[in-house]
Amino acid sequence: MRHTMQTAAEKTISTQDILAASRTGSEASWRDYVHIARLDHMTKHVFIVPGIIMAYALVEPPLDGAVLAIILGFASAILIASANYIINEWLDREFDAFHPEKSKRTAVNKQLHAPVVYASYAACATLGLLLAWWVGPIFAAVAIVFWLSGIVYNVKPFRSKDKSYFDVLSESLNNPIRLMLGWTMIDQQSLAPLSLLVAYWMGGAFLMAAKRLSEYREIAANAGVEVLHRYRRSFRFYTERSLTLSCFLYAMLCTSLLAVFLIKYRIEYALAFPLIVALFVHYLRLSLGSGSVAQKPEKLFRERRLMLLSSATTAALLSLTFIDVPMLESLTVPYLITIDPAP
Known part of the structure; x- marks a missing residue:
């Protein structure tokens, strides 16, 4: 029993040390602000591709201008996802300090400035939604839902990630949203x-x-x-x-x-x-x-x-x-x- 209590105390001290370190970390560079946009997570946008394929297989829409729409659509999705990642890392920095892997994140270990973080978030979200409008109004509507899903998941008073089961269901909602992004890249006349x-x-x-x-x-x-x-x-x-x-x-x-x-x-x-x-x-x-x-x-x-x-x-x-x-x-x-x- 004594050994168990000592181990628990050591763990508590360890996590407190992590939190203290997160508040006194070195000043963030411009690369750190780019890093919290998590551009390395772009692989998740592969879930958009089935939407493109299914729309073509089931609707067979004309493909005039489809290549440009797909390029702009992917750029829009990447920017909006980056906006969601930025706000996620910023608002979760104190909680991530307790995670063995996420405690290595930039926001935990670097001193980020709130005005720069929020400006980066606004820039990514705004540019992503503007590109979405150029693709088409239906695509833009889906893109707005994609952006709002990040707010519901991360920001109080919603913060669905703190609610059991609803955290999984709200985060995974990005899957059908991505499918619809792919669908509406080439067909603006129907829904999946x-x-x-x-x-x-x-x-x-x-x-x-x-x-x-x-x-x-x-x-x-x-x-x-x-x-x-x-x-x-x-x-x-x-x-x-x-x-x-x-x-x-x-x-x-x-x-x-x-x-x-x-x-x-x-x-x-x-x-x-x-x-x-x-x-x-x-x-x-x-x-x-x-x-x-x-x-x-x-x-x-x-x-x-x-x-x-x-x-x-x-x-x-x-x-x-x-x-x-x-x-x-x-x-x-x-x-x-x-x-x-x-x-």
Whole structure:
């Protein structure tokens, strides 16, 4: 018992030292202000690409000016995401000091000046929304929702990240938003099917829940549950069991809604379903490992097996977008096997 109390005290002193260091860190340079925009997280915008592909496959819109719209659209998404990252790092700096990895962030270790931070945030958000308007009014409306999602997630009195389960659902809402950004880059006359949007949302919720599960297991084991609670208020109501169950729930909802979508719009995608399921299983396996890359989604491209499986799934879906398999149409027609009565 005495050893346990000493260990807890040492952990408390350690986190207090981290907070003290965050307030007395060296003066930030201009590179530090660029760094908090997290341009290295641009890999997350790969979730925009399926929206482009699906819009083309289902609507077949004219592609005049599509290349310019896609370039401006991606630039807009990157700028708005950077604005959200800036405000996230600034407002979370004292909480991030308790996280083993996030305690290394610039805002924790450098003296940033609030006027410069807010000016950077305003510049990225304003330029991103201006570019969005040049792409088109529907794209701009989706971009505004993207920007507002960052405020709801990070800023009081909303700050959804502090509320259990709602933190996962609000953060993963960026997934269907990104899909709609891709969709409206090339088609301004329609919206993506609701079944696809909600499936994309639940898929993102699975990824975020797996991230929370990985963080819970690692931080609780190495630093203690108390440190975990100080890092993120929502963790006070989570357990390893509840997070694991939520992963299964989101995965099942995602695959169920994907089934609805593919039966209604493109039955050929059913052939890629085993690969999609394998992706869920492999990602959950990753989240249960020590030092899991699931805690750093922006670095998932370094996980070789995951990238191979993702590439195979993407290639399959892309191929099935253009390949018709007429015999699969029978799966969409209700059919009962009848048994003739004995003579």
